[in-house]
Amino acid sequence: DKGGHRHFMLKEIMDQPQAMTAALKDRADFANGRPADVMQLERVVLIGCGTSLHAAQVGRHYIERLAGIPAEAESASEFRYRDPIIGPRTLVVSIGQSGETADTVAAMHLAREKGATLITICNAEESQAARVADGALYMHAGLEVGVASTKTFVASLTILQLLSVYLAETTRRLVDQMARGPGLIGEVLAEANLYSSLARRIGHYDNFLFLGRGANAAIASEGALKLKEISYIHAEGYPAGEMKHGPIALIDPEMCTVALAPRDDLRDKTLSNIKEVKARGGLVVAVLTKGDDEAASEVDFPLFIPQAPDLLMPLVTTVPLQLLSYYIALLRGCDVDQPRNLAKSVTVE
Numbered sequence: 198d199k200g201g202h203r204h205f206m207l208k209e210i211m212d213q214p215q216a217m218t219a220a221l222k223d224r225a226d227f228a229n230g231r232p233a234d235v236m237q238l239e240r241v242v243l244i245g246c247g248t249s250l251h252a253a254q255v256g257r258h259y260i261e262r263l264a265g266i267p268a269e270a271e272s273a274s275e276f277r278y279r280d281p282i283i284g285p286r287t288l289v290v291s292i293g294q295s296g297e298t299a300d301t302v303a304a305m306h307l308a309r310e311k312g313a314t315l316i317t318i319c320n321a322e323e324s325q326a327a328r329v330a331d332g333a334l335y336m337h338a339g340l341e342v343g344v345a346s347t348k349t350f351v352a353s354l355t356i357l358q359l360l361s362v363y364l365a366e367t368t369r370r371l372v373d374q375m376a377r378g379p380g381l382i383g384e385v386l387a388e389a390n391l392y393s394s395l396a397r398r399i400g401h402y403d404n405f406l407f408l409g410r411g412a413n414a415a416i417a418s419e420g421a422l423k424l425k426e427i428s429y430i431h432a433e434g435y436p437a438g439e440m441k442h443g444p445i446a447l448i449d450p451e452m453c454t455v456a457l458a459p460r461d462d463l464r465d466k467t468l469s470n471i472k473e474v475k476a477r478g479g480l481v482v483a484v485l486t487k488g489d490d491e492a493a494s495e496v497d498f499p500l501f502i503p504q505a506p507d508l509l510m511p512l513v514t515t516v517p518l519q520l521l522s523y524y525i526a527l528l529r530g531c532d533v534d535q536p537r538n539l540a541k542s543v544t545v546e
């Protein structure tokens with residue numbers, strides 16, 4: 198049931214406030230402070246593929262910032278063929294919508310052999326991942342039909358926030374902040390038609406560069422992945438600080454740059470990158486905090502999002518990129534729910 202929408206993907210984008218609420222439900226007791234066994238953890242390693250890898254990359258920021266535990270994110274397909282140095286004081290967190298991704302499951306087996314504590318964040322219950330892990334944190338996002346992951350990304354980020362809060366020492370305030378997430382996502386969704394008209398202005402570009410810093414660097418990668426998956430447009434996601442080290446050579450009037458520059462401690466840095474792109478004749482779409490007229494005056498198309506606590510920012514910046522991809526794919530006549538060459542669950546490597 199598409200709930201009155203033309204595609205499952207749009208329905209699933211619109212379902213995200215509920216997906217976040219469902220992921221949070223009855224889990225506030227996560228916030229009761231760091232238990233003794235957690236104190237023994239030396240390191241957290243987050244693994245996944247595709248969109249779930251991007252969730253892992255955001256999760257790494259959460260764990261380091263909130264819990265102060267060294268954390269890293271890696272593609273499960275790389276991790277499984279290294280000889281990673283992990284042991285009983287490593288917590289390995291696998292992320293996956295399906296819980297059946299071959300590389301992710303194989304990476305989990307490797308972590309198990311090496312004696313790590315292993316948990317999985319997945320949507321599908323009774324999946325391979327849930328069987329291999331010591332514990333599963335289910336997303337409860339409901340079935341995701343669109344091949345391109347949307348609401349399960351938001352649900353993964355939500356669970357990663359909860360997990361980071363659980364690993365942290367001071368927590369109550371953070372859980373209160375998280376409760377604002379569904380409403381903030383809803384505010385962006387209420388303006389979905391703006392993205393449809395923007396798609397008509399930029400949907401003919403054949404090259405896109407997505408830029409962000411901090412956790413938003415992972416969201417930039419996710420924005421690029423969504424666009425390439427469903428519209429078949431060449432798109433790259435880059436940490437904005439890497440621009441000068443190569444990608445800036447690509448900038449010309451044929452390149453559309455989508456920059457994530459909401460008001461946070463890195464906004465000024467990203468704004469400098471935006472100016473560099475403009476100076477080279479590139480077109481700039483930027484996701485900005487409402488009221489940031491100074492930044493808006495530097496770009497071709499500002500996309501405003503509500504002010505959000507740092508913790509929630511990656512969830513809020515995700516939504517404009519999903520909507521933009523959706524409407525561009527629609528405009529180009531692509532099969533949004535079943536993009537070519539892709540399968541919902543990648544059970545062979």
Ligand code: F6R
Pocket residue numbers: 246247248249292293294295296297298301344345346347422423426541542543
């Ligand atoms: C992106 C997408 C894929 C999956 C990847 C991992 O929209 O759908 O990149 O994210 O195949 O799948 P899971 O999360 O099931 O392990």
